[in-house]
Amino acid sequence: MKVRAITGFFFVIVMVASNLLGQYVFSIFYLLLASFCLFEFYNLIKQGTAQPNVITGLVYGILLFTASAALVYSAQFALPFLNEGHTAAKVLLLLPLAAAAVFIQELYKKTPAPFNNIAFTFLGILFAIIPFAFFHAMAFISGSFNFHIPLAFLIMLWCNDTGAYLVGSKLGRTKLFERHSPKKTYEGLIGGILISAGAALILSHYYDELSWKQWVSIAVLISCFGTLGDLVESMFKRSINVKDSGGILPGHGGLLDRFDGLLLAAPIVYTYLYFVSN
Template identity: 40%
Template sequence: MKNFLVRVATGLVFGIVLIGSMLLGECYFGALFLIVAMLSVREFCNLIAEYKKTTFNKWWAILGGGYLFFAFFVATHCNAQMTLPLFAPYIALVVYVFIQQVFSTEGSKLDNFAYFTLSQLYAALPFAMLNILSTVGAAPGETYNYILPLSIFIFIWCNDTGAFCVGCTMGRHKMFERVSPKKTWEGFAGGAAVAIGAGVALSYIFDVMTIWEWMGMAAIVVATATLGDLIESCMKREMQIKDSGNLLPGHGGILDRFDSTILATPSVIAYLSFIGLI
C-alpha cells in the first residue's frame, strides 16, 4: 500500500510539473525538458557504463545532450537566422569526443563510438525535437504553442490507462511475452481506443488540426509509444535490471517515465510534415 501511495504521489507531482511548465510558456517548457534531456543522457550513460564497461566521458555526453536541446530551443523560439553557427559548438564537441576515442587506450573504441552516438540519438534528440512541435499552431508573432507537445503526453497517458484497464480485465493474447509479459493485444486495442477518443475530444477543443488529423496523430502516438516502451523493456531485460534508475520514487528512472515519448515525438513530427503542418 505504501509503494502504491508513493507511486501515485510521484505521478501527481510529475503530471503537475509537466503540464504546468508547458502552460506557463516556452521558458518553463525549455527549462524542464533541458533538465529531462540531460538527466536522460546521464541515466543512459550510467547504464551502459555498468553493462558494457564503456570508457567515454559521460559528462561530455551530458553536455552534448543539453546543448543539443538548447540549440533546438534557440533555433525554434528565438528567431535564430543562422542555424549552422548555432549547432557548430555541438558538432565540435562530437568531433572532439570521437578524436579523443581514436587516441584512447581504454575500453573498446567501437563500443564507445556506438554508445556515445546512441546517447545523443536515443536519450537527447527526441526531447530536443519537442521544440519543433511547440511551434505548430503558434499565434502570429509568437513562436510557442503548448498544444501539440502536451497532446503527445495526453495520448500516452490515455493509451497507458486504457491498455491497463482493458488488459487487466480482458487480456488474453500476449503481445511479446518474452519482452513484456504483461502486454496483451486486447490491452493495446483498449489503449488505442481511449487515445483516439481523446483525439476526437481534442479536435473540438483546439482547431490546430481536423478531427481526422487528430485521430491519425493519436494512432501514431499509440503505435510508436508502445514500440518505445518495448524497446526500453528489451534493454532492461538484456541488462537484467528492473528500472533504468531511481530518480522518480515508485516509477524508476527518467527513461522509464519517458520511454514512450522517445519514438513518438519524431514520428509525430514526420506525420505533421506529411500532412503539411510543418
C-alpha cells in the same frame, strides 16, 4: 501503491505546468529533462556494458538540443538562422567539435573496446536527446509557441498507457511481444488506442488547430509508436539486466521508464504534423 499514486500526481502537475508557463520555461525544462535522461542512460551503460564519455556526451546532447531550439526560435521570430553570428549557426558549428572530442578522448583512455564506448556515447544522444528535441519542436510547428500540441501529446500518451494497462490486465490474453515485455497484450494495445482516440476526440473540441480526424490520427500514432518505444526501452533494460532505469521517481522507476513512449512517437508525430501544417 500510495507512493506510486503520490509520485504520479506530482509528476502530472510538473509536466502540465512545464507546458503552461510559457515558451522559455518550456524550453529550459525539456533541455534539463533530456539531459537527465541522457545521464541516466549513461549510468545504466556503465554498469558493465561500456564506459561512455559522460561529460562529453552531455555537452554534445545539450548543444544538439540547444541548436534544435535555436532553429525553432529562429523560425518563430523570422530570423535568418544561418547568418554569420546568429546563435543557431554558432551552436551548429560547435556540434562537429563536440563529436570529434568523443573520438579524441578514447585515444587517451586505456580500454579494451574503445569503439564500444564511442558507440554508446552517441547511442545515448539518439536514445535520450533527439526524441525530446522533436517533442520540443512540436510546440513551434505552426511558427509560434503553442502548448496545445505538446500538452495534447502527453495527455494522449498517458491515456494510451492507462487504457493499455486497464484493458490488458482485465482482458489481455494474446501476448504482444512476450520476449521483451511479458505483460503487454494485443488486447491492451487495442484498449490503449481506443481510449487515446477518445481523448483525441475530446481534445478536438477545445484545441481547434487540427481537425478531429487529425487528432485521432495522432492518437493512433502515439499509441502504436509509443508502445513500440516502450518495448525498445524494455529490450534495452533486459540487455543490461536491470528492472528499472533508475529510482528518481518512487514507485515509477527512472525517467527513461516514464518517457519511453516519447522515444519513437515524438519524431513520428512531429513528421506527421510537419506535413499536415505544410
